[in-house]
Amino acid sequence: MxxxxxxxxAALATVxxxxxxxxxxxxxxxxxxxxxAAGNAQVRLRLPTYFCAPNFAFxxxxxxxxxVSAVPGIRHTEIVLDEHFASDAIxxxxxxxxxxxxxxxxxxxxxxxxxRADFLRKAVMAGTDLVxxxxxxxxxxxxxxxxxxxxxxxxxxxxxxxxxxxxxxxxSAGDGDPxxxxxxxxxxxxxxxxxxxxxxxxxxxxxxEANAGICSGVLRVRYDTKGEGQEEEK
Amino acid sequence: MYEKDxxxxxxVDTHMHYWNAAPDNWVEGAEQxxxxxxxxxYGYHGLGPENTRWPLEKYQKYSEEDLMRDVFDAxxxxxxxxxxxxxxxxxxxxxxxxxxxxxxxxxxxxKFILNTRWDPREGEDGLKTLRHNVERWGCKGVKxxxxxxxxxxxxxxxxxxxxxxxxxxxxxLGIKNIHAHKGPTIWPLDKDAFDMSDVDHAATDFPGLNFIxxxxxxxxxxxxxxxxxxxxxVYAGLSVVVGALMHARPRFFARCMGELxxxxxxxxxxxxxxxxxxxxxxQVEGFVDWDYPSGAEFDDYPRVTVASKKKIxxxxxxxxxxxxVPAECRLAPDQGxxxxxxxxxxxxxxxxxx
Numbered sequence: 001m002x003x004x005x006x007x008x009x010a011a012l013a014t015v016x017x018x019x020x021x022x023x024x025x026x027x028x029x030x031x032x033x034x035x036x037a038a039g040n041a042q043v044r045l046r047l048p049t050y051f052c053a054p055n056f057a058f059x060x061x062x063x064x065x066x067x068v069s070a071v072p073g074i075r076h077t078e079i080v081l082d083e084h085f086a087s088d089a090i091x092x093x094x095x096x097x098x099x100x101x102x103x104x105x106x107x108x109x110x111x112x113x114x115x116r117a118d119f120l121r122k123a124v125m126a127g128t129d130l131v132x133x134x135x136x137x138x139x140x141x142x143x144x145x146x147x148x149x150x151x152x153x154x155x156x157x158x159x160x161x162x163x164x165x166x167x168x169x170x171x172s173a174g175d176g177d178p179x180x181x182x183x184x185x186x187x188x189x190x191x192x193x194x195x196x197x198x199x200x201x202x203x204x205x206x207x208x209e210a211n212a213g214i215c216s217g218v219l220r221v222r223y224d225t226k227g228e229g230q231e232e233e234k
Numbered sequence: 235m236y237e238k239d240x241x242x243x244x245x246v247d248t249h250m251h252y253w254n255a256a257p258d259n260w261v262e263g264a265e266q267x268x269x270x271x272x273x274x275x276y277g278y279h280g281l282g283p284e285n286t287r288w289p290l291e292k293y294q295k296y297s298e299e300d301l302m303r304d305v306f307d308a309x310x311x312x313x314x315x316x317x318x319x320x321x322x323x324x325x326x327x328x329x330x331x332x333x334x335x336x337x338x339x340x341x342x343x344x345k346f347i348l349n350t351r352w353d354p355r356e357g358e359d360g361l362k363t364l365r366h367n368v369e370r371w372g373c374k375g376v377k378x379x380x381x382x383x384x385x386x387x388x389x390x391x392x393x394x395x396x397x398x399x400x401x402x403x404x405x406x407l408g409i410k411n412i413h414a415h416k417g418p419t420i421w422p423l424d425k426d427a428f429d430m431s432d433v434d435h436a437a438t439d440f441p442g443l444n445f446i447x448x449x450x451x452x453x454x455x456x457x458x459x460x461x462x463x464x465x466x467x468v469y470a471g472l473s474v475v476v477g478a479l480m481h482a483r484p485r486f487f488a489r490c491m492g493e494l495x496x497x498x499x500x501x502x503x504x505x506x507x508x509x510x511x512x513x514x515x516x517q518v519e520g521f522v523d524w525d526y527p528s529g530a531e532f533d534d535y536p537r538v539t540v541a542s543k544k545k546i547x548x549x550x551x552x553x554x555x556x557x558x559v560p561a562e563c564r565l566a567p568d569q570g571x572x573x574x575x576x577x578x579x580x581x582x583x584x585x586x587x588x
Contacts, residue, residue, distance in 0.1 A: 049274040051270060051271065051417070100423075107421065207457075
């Protein structure tokens with residue numbers, strides 16, 4: 001694999017399925033990725049079903065276009081979504097940088113920032129469960145958690161990810177900011193509200209992880225090959 | 235009926251189909267959608283145990299004999315509930331229509347409950363058809379698929395004013411059970427098509443109706459749990475939850491069940507195989523044998539008992555549909571009330587912590 005191929009694949013690894021909050025490479029959604037000597041990148045994406053929600057599909061194709069176009073040395077980017085009911089509309093719309101409303105003329109009233117934010121809030125809730133569960137298992141009380149700042153949590157990849165998602169949403173994510181915040185208002189969550197907040201955080205994580213499990217299973221039935229950059233399943 | 239370890243389980247399959255998705259039923263010009271739809275189902279089929287998988291050709295169109303054997307003879311089901319989905323823009327005679335299901339409903343008295351469907355975009359004609367179907371077949375429930383494409387429209391919401399007219403008609407006609415099923419499209423396309431806030435509103439505005447959310451809201455099981463705990467007339471349909479996860483992803487299945495048992499409660503969960511996506515046999519047998527795997531992550535979920543499983547597999551649905559349960563399959567008086575609305579957990583900020 002050439003240096004350019006690697007750089008493009010690394011760029012694709014920054015693109016996430018907004019619903020599953022995982023890189024499209026890890027999910028097996030990158031069917032192929034080639035870069036010509038002249039710097040033309042061609043990426044083919046694939047999804048678990050022909051009827052995956054078109055708004056999420058559009059976001060992944062558009063994000064892939066943006067990420068690959070930004071790789072130094074890439075002169076032309078083509079992202080092709082294969083075998084989806086809205087492939088033609090999405091591929092053409094993204095190539096023309098038309099945005100979602102113009103791509104789905106008459107069928108959409110807004111761009112997808114609101115949808116993306118809704119799912120980032122879910123990612124924050126799921127991340128909250130991932131970070132808090134070990135703390136509770138180690139003996140932290142609810143009052144301890146409510147008083148904790150981000151810098152007081154032992155470092156972990158889960159914590160880094162939670163902070164990044166909070167920052168993406170425009171929520172506080174600094175060292176001195178509270179560990180537990182409401183993902184809609186950004187306000188700190190007090191001890192009284194914490195049991196319900198943590199229950200919801202866990203339900204959100206269970207939902208996302210179950211969806212990812214179903215998607216990867218269905219993808220494997222549909223395509224019997226590993227995607228570019230897809231890791232072996234644990 | 236299924237018997238295991240001296241316990242008798244009355245089984246109601248609340249969600250099954252008799253479809254025809256073979257190429258000769260594909261609408262000209264819409265072949266790619268008809269093909270895409272059934273192949274999407276086939277992907278889900280592949281999440282069941284290997285020895286229960288069918289070739290695609292059989293999966294597109296299975297016979298009456300297949301259905302009767304898989305569901306009743308081998309599948310342990312006592313009563314099966316048809317949930318029609320029309321999709322007439324893609325399939326000439328429709329995919330799994332009330333009329334097609336009615337063939338078996340009429341031929342095998344006592345085996346099936348025939349639900350019908352409606353679509354608010356069909357206006358007065360659709361209301362007429364609904365009345366006709368209720369008069370003809372005594373339908374007590376409807377299946378609503380909000381993502382159906384119709385004349386350029388990609389879907390609808392239960393809160394659309396026209397939908398409320400249909401819900402009012404349901405009340406009038408004695409239809410009690412509204413099975414709501416979300417799909418990937420809706421208008422406008424920039425919104426999350428799987429969002430259930432319309433079901434939430436409708437459930438509040440129609441307290442006399444039961445809203446069974448199919449697939450327990452998957453892929454929005456978290457939103458569903460939080461909605462269901464606040465609405466006494468919202469129930470969890472377990473089709474897909476069992477079929478897609480119990481075999482393929484047992485740990486995720488256990489966690490989803492734990493969440494549903496906590497937020498929704500065992501009185502408000504109903505089994506459905508989603509046949510022919512999956513056969514009921516392995517689902518019924520597996521569920522009766524099921525318990526949480528060991529591990530601290532499952533410790534604080536509500537426990538499941540034989541009584542819980544009896545309710546989920548059949549007694550809750552029997553209550554919702556007024557199905558007579560044989561005496562030997564009923565619960566003892568101290569084992570709770572199937573389908574009890576008031577026994578929902580009603581999780582609030584004051585509930586005990588995780």
